[in-house]
Amino acid sequence: MYLPKWLHQFGAPKYFYDLSLCISRWAGIICIICFICGLYGGLVLAPADYQQGDSFRIMYIHVPSAWMSLFVYMVMAIAGGIGLIWRIKLAEIVARSSAPIGASFTFLALVTGSIWGKPMWGTWWVWDARLTSELILLFLYLGYIALQSAFEDRRVAARAGAILALVGIVNIPIIHYSVEWWSTLHQGPTITKLDKPSIHLSMLIPLLFMVFAFKTFYISTLLIRVRSEILEYECNTSWVKQLLGINNGIK
Amino acid sequence: MALNDFFSMGGYGAYVWSSYGICAVVLLLNVIQPIIRERRTIRELQKRFSLAKENKSDKHS
Known part of the structure; x- marks a missing residue:
């Protein structure tokens, strides 16, 4: 199947490895700054x-x-799908590495x-739509992780996992719309409403951080x-050997 | 007193701080585990290759 050239380069492990060193460092720094701002705003400043x-x-x-649990699942399923169709190793790796974080x-x-x-509700747990579907999401993740260790061959495991993740994608809209489709204890969306969000700025800004x-x-x-x-x-490739400083004598 | 108020969280202190505590632990584990794994992977690969090299030079001599 056709794939643009730049995407191929992006999918090349060595290229991605070098790029990821830079991205993960900067993402980490931004993450710490946002955590400090968000925690200070959320715990101290917000009324x-x-x-x-x-x-x-x-x-x-x-x-x-909760948002990230859905987002990571989408990344995992889409990366798994890309790995399934184009057999890109990197996509399989991204899918597998996302699972424990999700x-x-x-x-x-x-x-x-x-x-x-x-x-707030007087109970730790109710079996309503939102909570149950989120619990199913956790089981989907755990099932995916278990599936990954069930196969000797990583590439077979990646394919099996991708199919599981793609089937499980059905659950994502169910979680998202559960508070609208069924009556539930869980409150409805306050931020992603199409009209004005029903939350004050002093509470919203820390949340965005x-x-x-x-x-x-x-x-x-x-x-x-x-x-x-x-x-x-x-x-077994030469660039990894070079990276680990063991290129001497191995030709 | 202000600090006391901050920790009591208007009577919800136990709920608020336990959830923030659990969150901190889970996120920290998610940072530490991959870093340890990356180091172990690099160390093991280096060991494997240096062993392979020794075997090779033994045969030549």
Whole structure:
């Protein structure tokens, strides 16, 4: 299947390895700055909510983790699909490396949501649409991770995982629209509404910082994982040997 | 007193700080684990190649 030349170059492991060193460092720096701004704004500057008091501050980690749990899943499924169609090693690596990070975000969304639910709803857990579909997302991630270690051959594992991820994509719109389709304890969207967001700027700005911090966190840690995988995949190529300083005598 | 208020979070301190604590632990693990893995991968590959080189030079001598 046709693929533009620049995309091929981007998919070349050596090129990507060098690029990722730079990107992961800068993403890490931006991530730390955004975390500091977001935490200070969210925990100190933002006023207490008139209904929920100070407990609403859990939002600053709950909402970004929940968004990222969906975003990472989309990246994982799309990268898996690209790997499936064009057999690009790098796409398979990105898909596999995303899974543990996505599972962590999903876990955080569930746990912080549960801790938030206790004082606000009076219960840790209800089996309603939003919470159940998010739990299914966690199981999809865990299933994907288990599938990766079930195969000896990494490329077979990547293909099997990609199919699982693509089938599981059905769950993503269900999670997103669950609060609108079914009646639920979970509150509806406050920020992504088409008309004006129903949240005050002093509460919104720290949230945006936290969202950006989580996103750069994902990029930065993903690239570290990707680099290890590239080295393992490409360990017999000359550029890896050169990189590890063992080119002497091996021709 | 201001600091006390900050930690009590209007009575929700236990909920707020436990969720931030869990979040910090999970995110830190997500930083430490891949860094350790990258170092281990590089070390193991270097060991593997230096062993292969030794074997090669042994045969030649």
